[in-house]
Amino acid sequence: MILQADPGRSYFVMKEKIDSAVKRVLESAWYVLGKENSAFEKSFAQYVGSNYCLGVANGTDAVEIILRALNIGNGDMVATVGNTAVATVAAIERTGAQVRFADIEPHKFTMSASSLNDLLAKEKNIKAVIVVHLFGCPAEMKEICEAAAKYNIPVIEDCAQAHGAEYNGRKCGTIGIAGSFSFYPTKNLGAFGDGGAVVTDNRELFEKMTALRQYGWKKRYISEFTGINSRLDEMQAAVLSVKLPYLDENNQKRRSIAAQYRSALKDLSDIELPVEPETAFHVYHQFVLRVKNNRREALADCLKKNDILTAIHYPLAIPRQPGYQEIPLTVSLTETFETNQEILSLPMYPELTEREIRTITDAIRDFL
Ligand SMILES: *Cc1c(COP(=O)(O)O)cnc(C)c1O
Numbered sequence: 001m002i003l004q005a006d007p008g009r010s011y012f013v014m015k016e017k018i019d020s021a022v023k024r025v026l027e028s029a030w031y032v033l034g035k036e037n038s039a040f041e042k043s044f045a046q047y048v049g050s051n052y053c054l055g056v057a058n059g060t061d062a063v064e065i066i067l068r069a070l071n072i073g074n075g076d077m078v079a080t081v082g083n084t085a086v087a088t089v090a091a092i093e094r095t096g097a098q099v100r101f102a103d104i105e106p107h108k109f110t111m112s113a114s115s116l117n118d119l120l121a122k123e124k125n126i127k128a129v130i131v132v133h134l135f136g137c138p139a140e141m142k143e144i145c146e147a148a149a150k151y152n153i154p155v156i157e158d159c160a161q162a163h164g165a166e167y168n169g170r171k172c173g174t175i176g177i178a179g180s181f182s183f184y185p186t187k188n189l190g191a192f193g194d195g196g197a198v199v200t201d202n203r204e205l206f207e208k209m210t211a212l213r214q215y216g217w218k219k220r221y222i223s224e225f226t227g228i229n230s231r232l233d234e235m236q237a238a239v240l241s242v243k244l245p246y247l248d249e250n251n252q253k254r255r256s257i258a259a260q261y262r263s264a265l266k267d268l269s270d271i272e273l274p275v276e277p278e279t280a281f282h283v284y285h286q287f288v289l290r291v292k293n294n295r296r297e298a299l300a301d302c303l304k305k306n307d308i309l310t311a312i313h314y315p316l317a318i319p320r321q322p323g324y325q326e327i328p329l330t331v332s333l334t335e336t337f338e339t340n341q342e343i344l345s346l347p348m349y350p351e352l353t354e355r356e357i358r359t360i361t362d363a364i365r366d367f368l
Contacts (some may be wrong), residue, residue, distance in 0.1 A: 002347050004311045006352045007185035009351040011192070012243055018192075021238035028234070033214075036237035041197070043244055045067050047164075048171040049200040054207040056213055058158040059182020062196040063091035063130065065230060066178045067157050069208040072097050072127050079119055080130040080158075081111050082317045082336040087130055100126060101319060102335045107275050109134045109343075110289065115144030118331045120151050122129070122261050123127075124224050129155045131284055133162035133172050135313070135345075136188065136254070136285035140277070141167050156180065160196075163188040164251045164283035173199045178209075184239055187350075188254070188285050189247050191236040240311070253350035257357060260345060262279030268368050270295050272342075285355050286313055290319040292340040300308035300344060302367045303321045 011018060025036060039053045047054035056062050072078060074096035080088050080221040082101040091100045100123050103115035111131050120126055129140045129148045141155075148155045155176035159165070163181060172177025181187075184197035200206050211218050216227030262273055270291040276282045291299055300310045317340045318324050319333065349362060 001253065002352070002360060004184040004309050004345065004347055005349050006243050006351060007190050007349075009349070010190070010243065013351070014246070017242045018239055020223065020243050025234045025238050027072070028111070031234050033231050034234050034304045036234040036241065037232050040232070040237040040241045040244070044197055045199060047244060048173050048178070048199050049173045050200045052199065052203070054198045054209050054213060055207065055237055056196045056198060056231040057306055058194040059158075059184065059187075059196040060091045061179055061228065061230035062095075062180035062182065062198045063088060063156070063158060064094045065091065065209050065212050065228070066180055066198055066200075066205075067095045067097065067128060068212055069205050070128060070154060070177070075125070076127040076128060077123055078128045079116060079123075079126050081132055081134075082319050083109060083314070083339065084132040084134060084158065084276045084315065085160065085320065086318060086321065086324075087160070087312055088130055088323065092130070096128070096226070099324075099327050100330055101327070103331060104216070104335045104339065105140070106335050107135070107268075107272070108176040108277070109274075109339065110137060110139035111144055113140060113147050113337070116144060116207040117147045117320070117332055117347075120147060120153070121272045123328050126131055126151070126153060128207065129153055131155055132158040132159050132160075133165055135288050136162050136165050136283035137277070138165050138167035138172050138280045140279065142279075145176065156300065160187060161285035161326060162283060164247050164281075165283040166176065168279050170232060174201070177202060178205060183236065188251060189240065189243060191239050193208050193233075193236050193242060195236040196230075197232070205323075214355070218336045250350040251283040256346060257348060257350075258282070258287050258355070260359060262355045264358075265289075265364060268365065270368050271364075284348055288313065289344045289346065291344050296342060296344050299364065299367055303360070303363055305358070306363045308347065308363060310347070312343055314340075315346050316340070
């Protein structure tokens with residue numbers, strides 16, 4: 001069986017180092033916000049090239065903490081895209097703010113700056129923009145930041161699928177005011193449990209977020225404001241410190257798998273391959289095809305019969321999900337909805353072998 005993601009394999013690749021990191025934490029008798037968390041924060045900040053990093057409990061909290069630190073809440077609106085993981089939208093709503101959707105670019109999966117322009121012209125209450133570097137592909141940050149700057153609105157980067165991705169040579173997460181990361185096990189950098197982080201260059205924001213992460217404390221037991229409990233535990237931090245040095249190598253493997261997919265599938269007429277913009281260092285959290293002429297379900301079924309599991313990220317655009325239908329649509333989301341009917345994610349994880357890739361591309365070619 002060739003899976004969509006196989007986070008367990010990475011344990012066996014790095015078994016000795018991970019076992020010894022976990023043992024170190026267990027024996028230290030210090031399990032939450034200690035040396036391991038601080039060490040990981042330092043190395044992750046260094047890795048992305050930001051001044052500060054804050055370990056938090058998961059990627060959803062990371063988004064929420066950034067928004068709250070920017071004083072966004074009740075009565076405010078936040079713009080994002082409708083094809084993201086529901087977590088982005090859930091985080092916005094947790095602050096009390098309302099969500100407004102901008103469309104995505106044609107033939108891409110990331111926010112359209114011109115749609116954002118239209119949205120910002122219509123909705124005067126939007127106080128922040130959350131860009132999602134979906135599937136590991138950086139959004140067109142220059143145009144998006146220019147649109148937001150006209151209204152003096154900060155841009156937040158949801159980098160939950162873009163660890164190590166670059167836009168014009170800069171790591172995702174360092175271009176807007178702050179970036180959020182998830183270390184959910186299947187992400188490009190995954191823990192063996194939940195985890196997340198926020199990065200920023202802004203000291204004031206960092207200090208506010210540090211307090212928000214733990215009940216609004218600046219001094220222990222004294223809440224300066226209301227905060228939450230969102231901490232990265234020592235076990236996950238220790239595991240992440242083991243795995244971080246492998247991230248670039250694993251991203252290269254993902255890129256090489258993507259290149260093999262491309263060359264084996266490039267001449268097929270019923271599929272559109274994912275675009276890799278010139279500005280982007282794409283890290284292929286997912287390799288997402290668009291399957292034309294209503295052949296997606298049949299293709300997925302055929303692959304499944306060959307023991308190849310595909311996935312759809314995500315089967316319903318957020319504004320079409322039962323829990324989110326009350327969000328008014330201010331601008332047209334034509335591209336978001338059209339793409340939604342055609343997307344199909346092929347298996348993508350660093351440990352995928354050349355033989356497995358060949359099996360997958362042969363099965364696709366046979367079917368189409
Ligand atoms: C995974 C993900 C999140 C949420 O991360 P969790 O750690 O699961 O809370 C947020 N945004 C995007 C785009 C994601 O893919």
